[in-house]
Amino acid sequence: MNAPNLPTSLVDNPRLDRWIHFNPDRTVRVASGKVEIGQGVVTALSQIAADELDVPLDRVHLLSGDTDHGPDEMYTTSSLSIQMSGSSIRLVCAEVRAKALDRAALRLNCSPDDLTVVDGQFLQNGEATGQDYWTVAGEIDFSQAPTGAGKLKKADAYKIVGKDVPRFDLPAKITGAAYVHDVLPSDVLHARTLRQPNPGATLATLDEAAIKRAAKGELQIVREANFVAFVSPVESVAQAAAAAAPAHARWDNLRQLTPAHQEAAWLKGQPAEDRQIGAPPRTSPPKNLAQITVSRPYIAHASMGPSCALAEFRDGRLTVQSHGQGMHPLRKNLAAALKLPIEAITAKHLHGPGCYGHNGADDAALDAALVAMRIPGHTIRLQWRREEEFGFEPVGPAMLVTLHVDLDDKGRPADWTTEIWSATHVQRPGSGSGYLLATEALSDPPPEVKPTDPTEQRGGGGTRNAVPLYDVPSHRILHHLVQRGPVRTSALRGLGALPNVYAIEMMMDELAARVGEDPVAYRLSILSEPRARRVVERIAAMSDWKARGPAGAGKGLGMAFARYKNMAAYCAVAAAVTVDEIVRVDRVWCVADAGLIVNPNGARNQLEGGIVQALSWTLKEQVRFNDHGIASLDWDGYPILRFSEVPEIEAELVDGAGNPTLGVGECSCGPTAAAVGNAVARALGVRIHDMPLTRDRILRALS
Amino acid sequence: MGIAFTVNGATRTVDVPETTSLLEALRNHLGLMGTRYGCGLEQCGACTVLVDGEPVFACTRETGTVAGRSVTTIEGLGTPDKLHPLQQAFLDEQAGQCGYCLSGIILSAKALLDSNPKPSRAQIVEALDRHLCRCGTHQRIIRAVERATPMIQKGVA
Numbered sequence: 001m002n003a004p005n006l007p008t009s010l011v012d013n014p015r016l017d018r019w020i021h022f023n024p025d026r027t028v029r030v031a032s033g034k035v036e037i038g039q040g041v042v043t044a045l046s047q048i049a050a051d052e053l054d055v056p057l058d059r060v061h062l063l064s065g066d067t068d069h070g071p072d073e074m075y076t077t078s079s080l081s082i083q084m085s086g087s088s089i090r091l092v093c094a095e096v097r098a099k100a101l102d103r104a105a106l107r108l109n110c111s112p113d114d115l116t117v118v119d120g121q122f123l124q125n126g127e128a129t130g131q132d133y134w135t136v137a138g139e140i141d142f143s144q145a146p147t148g149a150g151k152l153k154k155a156d157a158y159k160i161v162g163k164d165v166p167r168f169d170l171p172a173k174i175t176g177a178a179y180v181h182d183v184l185p186s187d188v189l190h191a192r193t194l195r196q197p198n199p200g201a202t203l204a205t206l207d208e209a210a211i212k213r214a215a216k217g218e219l220q221i222v223r224e225a226n227f228v229a230f231v232s233p234v235e236s237v238a239q240a241a242a243a244a245a246p247a248h249a250r251w252d253n254l255r256q257l258t259p260a261h262q263e264a265a266w267l268k269g270q271p272a273e274d275r276q277i278g279a280p281p282r283t284s285p286p287k288n289l290a291q292i293t294v295s296r297p298y299i300a301h302a303s304m305g306p307s308c309a310l311a312e313f314r315d316g317r318l319t320v321q322s323h324g325q326g327m328h329p330l331r332k333n334l335a336a337a338l339k340l341p342i343e344a345i346t347a348k349h350l351h352g353p354g355c356y357g358h359n360g361a362d363d364a365a366l367d368a369a370l371v372a373m374r375i376p377g378h379t380i381r382l383q384w385r386r387e388e389e390f391g392f393e394p395v396g397p398a399m400l401v402t403l404h405v406d407l408d409d410k411g412r413p414a415d416w417t418t419e420i421w422s423a424t425h426v427q428r429p430g431s432g433s434g435y436l437l438a439t440e441a442l443s444d445p446p447p448e449v450k451p452t453d454p455t456e457q458r459g460g461g462g463t464r465n466a467v468p469l470y471d472v473p474s475h476r477i478l479h480h481l482v483q484r485g486p487v488r489t490s491a492l493r494g495l496g497a498l499p500n501v502y503a504i505e506m507m508m509d510e511l512a513a514r515v516g517e518d519p520v521a522y523r524l525s526i527l528s529e530p531r532a533r534r535v536v537e538r539i540a541a542m543s544d545w546k547a548r549g550p551a552g553a554g555k556g557l558g559m560a561f562a563r564y565k566n567m568a569a570y571c572a573v574a575a576a577v578t579v580d581e582i583v584r585v586d587r588v589w590c591v592a593d594a595g596l597i598v599n600p601n602g603a604r605n606q607l608e609g610g611i612v613q614a615l616s617w618t619l620k621e622q623v624r625f626n627d628h629g630i631a632s633l634d635w636d637g638y639p640i641l642r643f644s645e646v647p648e649i650e651a652e653l654v655d656g657a658g659n660p661t662l663g664v665g666e667c668s669c670g671p672t673a674a675a676v677g678n679a680v681a682r683a684l685g686v687r688i689h690d691m692p693l694t695r696d697r698i699l700r701a702l703s
Numbered sequence: 704m705g706i707a708f709t710v711n712g713a714t715r716t717v718d719v720p721e722t723t724s725l726l727e728a729l730r731n732h733l734g735l736m737g738t739r740y741g742c743g744l745e746q747c748g749a750c751t752v753l754v755d756g757e758p759v760f761a762c763t764r765e766t767g768t769v770a771g772r773s774v775t776t777i778e779g780l781g782t783p784d785k786l787h788p789l790q791q792a793f794l795d796e797q798a799g800q801c802g803y804c805l806s807g808i809i810l811s812a813k814a815l816l817d818s819n820p821k822p823s824r825a826q827i828v829e830a831l832d833r834h835l836c837r838c839g840t841h842q843r844i845i846r847a848v849e850r851a852t853p854m855i856q857k858g859v860a
Contacts, residue, residue: 038801038838166794171783173802174790174809175737182736236727304741304749304803304837354801354838386742601797605840609800612839635746635835643831646841 006148009033009088013071014145019092020049021069022137026120027059030089033073033328034081035065035349036169039665040602041081043167047598048086051160052093052153054117055133062168065327065349072328075428077357077491078459079568079663082598086661094150096140103136104129155596155657164601169351180323180350181308184381189220190235191371191382192242194228195392196441197628198255202226207248214244222374226441229371229382242385254628261486262625264295264398264690267421272480277456277463279476282415286406290514292507293403294689296499298623299396299492300638305353306389307360311368313376318345322365323352326428330362333429334369337439356613358428358490360384360393363437370438387633392437395623395630396492397423397485399462399499403507411515412526418466418500419478423485424451425461425495434490453481454495459565465497465670468504469563470526487623487630494666497564498614499691501670502677505560506687509678519678520545520559527561534654535572535591536561542589542650543574552685554579558678564667569594571664573611573671575647579683582695583619585676590651590668595659603664607651610668616641618673620692708769710735711779721767725759726750728766729776737777737806741835748834751807752776756818758811758833777806780813789813792851793844800838808834812848816855824849 013019013033021029030049036042046060053060063070073085101112104122108115108129116123122131155161172178196203203226212219215230217237222229228249230241260266310321318340324330327347335342347365355361368382384392400421408414427434432452439446453461460466466477512522520540527533539559540546548557559574570593576586590607597603620639624632632638651668673691681687686701705716710733717723717732729735729752741749743762750762753775781787786794789809799805808831815822815830822830827848836844 038799040800164797166797167799170794170797170799170802171786171790173799174777174793174805175781175783175786176778177736178802179739181740182730184731184734184736235731236723302837304747304801304835305739306741352801353803356837383740386744605797605800605843608842609839612841613837616839634744635742636744640835640837641839643828643834643836643841643845646839649842 007084007088007091009071009073009084010091010146010148015142016092016096016144016146017142018071019089019146020096021142022134023061026134027061028053028055028133029061029063030093031063031066031070032085032089033065033071033326034076034085035325035327036351037076037325038354039606040167040599041076042169043165044082044598044602045086045089046168047160047163047165049089049093051158052090053097053120053133055120057160057165059120067327067331067345067347074329075326077325079564079665079667082661082663086598090152091148091150092146094152095146098150099140100133100136103139104131107131107136161596161598162600165599167602173351178351179305180310180321180352181305181383183310183321183350185379188379188381189231189233189375190238191229191231191368191380192238192385193367193382193388194242194245194249195388196226197251199440199445201251201253203228204250204252210248211241211245215241220375222371224370225443227370227438229367231371231375231380257486257625257627257629259625262298262623264297264400267398267400267423267482270482271484272421272482275479275481277477277479278467279474281476286404286415288407290405290407290507290511291403292503292510292689293400294499294503294506295400296398296502296691298398298487298489299617299621300390300623300632301356301359301393301492302638302640303353303355303359303389306384306386307364308352308381308383309365309368310379310381311365311372312379313372316344318369318372320345320347320365320369321350322347322361323350324361324365325355325358329428329430330365333362333436334366337366337436338369338373357396357492358394360389362429363392366436366438390633390638391630394427394488394490397425397489399496401499401503403503405507405511407511411511413470413472413511415474416468416472417476417478418503420462420466420496421480421482422462422496423482423489424453425489425491426454427451427488427490451481451483459567460496462496464495464565465500465562467566469529469532469566470523471528486625493610493613494669497562497666497670498617498673501560501562502674502691505562505671505674506677506689509558509681510687523561531570531593532561532563535570535593538591538652538654539572539574539589542591542652545574551682554683556679556682558675558680558682560671560674560678562670569662569664569667571667571671573668573675575672575675575679577676577679577683579680579698581698583676583680583693583698585615585647587647588649588672590649591654592664592667593654593656594662594664594667595656596661597653597656598661600653603653604651606664607668608649610666611649611651611672612641612646614669614672615676618676618691618693622692706766706770708771709773711775717766719766721765723766724762725752725764725766725769725774726761729761735776735778739803739806748807748811749804751810751834753810753814756814758814775810777809780809788854789816789851792847792854795850796843796847798840798843798847800840804834804836808836808844812851816852820856821852
């Protein structure tokens with residue numbers, strides 16, 4: 001019988017041997033479906049396993065993202081890895097520990113309660129017994145389903161959880177080969193693509209002879225309908241072919257875009273699926289209405305390294321190595337796209353450059369596989385070009401958010417409507433309307449499917465963090481899920497949380513100003529939840545809020561708060577800015593309550609990274625379009641925050657012991673954007689509602 | 704035949720056209736995979752190596768131009784078992800997330816410290832400003848370079 005509330009991951013992978021295996025070399029392989037994307041998850045999950053088993057950390061080998069041996073935990077998303085995979089691993093390890101002690105007790109003719117575990121050895125009254133995990137592992141039936149019945153350690157018994165264990169993956173990354181990009185077997189063939197400009201575009205002519213002349217070397221051109229790849233044993237030859245190809249290709253059925261498409265304002269009035277969530281519609285007219293509209297444009301993931309994948313088709317089996325966020329989903333999607341039985345495919349995760357959501361990684365895997373199927377017996381290394389990553393990765397959708405807040409006679413929210421316009425936030429392949437990119441170019445492209453957004457139970461997409469955590473008697477969301485965005489959109493770190501938190505927290509400052517109250521005091525007057533109050537109070541202390549300077553003086557201190565998804569980490573941020581035509585962020589403070597922290601340094605690293613990325617989005621970033629697609633195709637066209645622009649950051653975690661671990665990878669983004677927005681408003685005396693907060697917008701606000 | 708140059712202290716010869724990028728020569732011909740492709744446009748710094756001690760973009764640098772010169776890649780600093788003080792300082796500060804930008808950044812930092820053993824924070828920022836980091840670990844990276852300075856001065860290198 002399964003224990004109640006067994007984590008989904010254990011229900012989906014009901015065999016202990018999918019999770020844990022004792023190796024003959026006296027190490028233990030613990031497996032996760034979640035993958036390392038630079039967030040330190042492999043280290044943190046190892047800490048959890050080592051503590052629950054009482055084995056030294058260096059005996060834990062964490063296998064992640066392996067379809068042959070590891071569990072399917074879908075994608076590595078939504079700051080859920082420690083919550084989902086961590087809780088599953090903890091339960092599995094506790095259960096296996098109990099089973100192993102039972103077997104050892106039988107051998108030793110004692111009670112399991114007489115035994116303790118130290119460094120993986122089983123001791124009786126503190127004395128060695130000669131028994132350990134490895135001596136009894138053969139007597140445990142690992143084909144059994146986890147029941148969740150193992151007795152978990154209490155938090156105060158943890159010795160490794162809660163410690164700043166250095167990341168396992170960093171040494172390789174700073175000394176040499178480390179990424180999927182760096183695997184180069186001797187039989188490798190390098191591949192590049194010519195991309196179909198948009199779904200439905202058809203390749204009318206392709207001057208292959210001209211491309212071969214430009215490539216200046218041995219070149220194979222793989223073409224299947226509107227998918228084209230250039231393949232060569234010499235990487236620069238494949239690269240030269242791909243660089244020359246667009247000039248020698250003529251496409252029909254190109255989409256037509258205008259400059260208006262790149263702005264969030266375009267979304268209003270587009271065909272949309274309209275939903276109302278929460279309180280019923282208002283019947284009485286508002287008494288004292290406050291309204292603001294904020295927007296965010298399309299945002300690129302802008303990974304430092306363009307996507308890359310390796311694929312080999314040999315003896316009817318396809319092996320793919322990828323830096324995507326979920327290997328089991330990738331395997332399923334490849335099987336569907338290639339019409340191969342799923343059992344014929346192995347997908348393995350290797351490190352990649354940070355993705356921050358759904359970028360080109362999965363698409364590159366299908367590209368590589370398509371080439372491998374046409375050229376069997378070779379390892380195909382398919383590398384996207386820089387302009388390809390910027391031009392063809394799915395981008396974070398633009399959003400327009402309007403708040404209508406009716407106030408009571410004390411100036412507190414009485415009734416609150418949040419109206420949201422956005423294209424879908426998730427088109428991951430295999431979910432909703434998402435496909436691997438190259439399937440659109442094949443002879444039988446998949447049908448267009450009505451887009452969906454993550455449900456509110458999963459945190460929502462466009463509606464993520466749309467419900468304020470403040471005490472609001474009546475709240476409703478009007479969600480307009482725009483059916484066809486101008487370009488492909490999908491998950492970007494935090495989904496809709498950034499614009500929604502920006503809107504709510506800008507509104508808080510405006511409401512405080514209406515009643516002449518301090519913004520922190522105003523928030524606390526309508527914030528009951530103790531853990532929320534604690535981070536707000538702490539951020540005020542950290543940032544010396546009481547010493548905040550006057551408004552309109554060119555310098556400003558602003559703050560903001562949110563609980564990510566209203567069910568993950570609590571986070572408050574304060575930002576000090578100087579505004580003189582451009583916004584310069586001088587300093588940022590952050591405090592988060594994420595419950596029990598597995599690796600404090602790693603968690604702070606995530607908070608800091610979320611802050612810097614959100615500063616970059618807020619101050620600088622916007623994907624730009626031309627007539628046919630994305631036009632911001634390099635770092636000059638898509639600038640991000642640089643060393644000289646990154647402020648000092650002080651990030652703090654409150655003592656969360658006693659509360660379950662909450663993910664921290666995305667919680668600091670929304671509050672950061674809003675703290676900067678409020679700080680800029682304080683500095684200027686006027687509010688800028690549209691992101692990014694560029695020089696043009698500042699000058700316009702001041703004029 | 705071939706282009707001869709010193710790589711991490713040893714003379715190596717690669718048989719490539721002179722116009723082949725140094726990035727491709729290092730990765731695909733010499734097996735030095737720590738030099739990363741980021742943009743191919745001299746905009747991100749991920750491919751940075753040192754040529755005669757100076758940081759250069761390996762993505763656009765033609766291999767023919769380094770004939771007879773000395774190239775240092777990240778592999779020339781240290782190994783996981785025997786780290787260079789700069790690499791050690793990056794681990795001590797846990798200065799990285801995805802890590803893709805780091806080998807280029809560490810080499811630019813090495814060039815800085817070789818010419819200026821006691822850089823100010825502003826000088827570190829200036830030296831690293833040609834590099835992009837998308838994970839947002841900038842402050843940790845700056846602290847790592849500051850931390851490495853006394854380690855190098857003590858001759859740990």
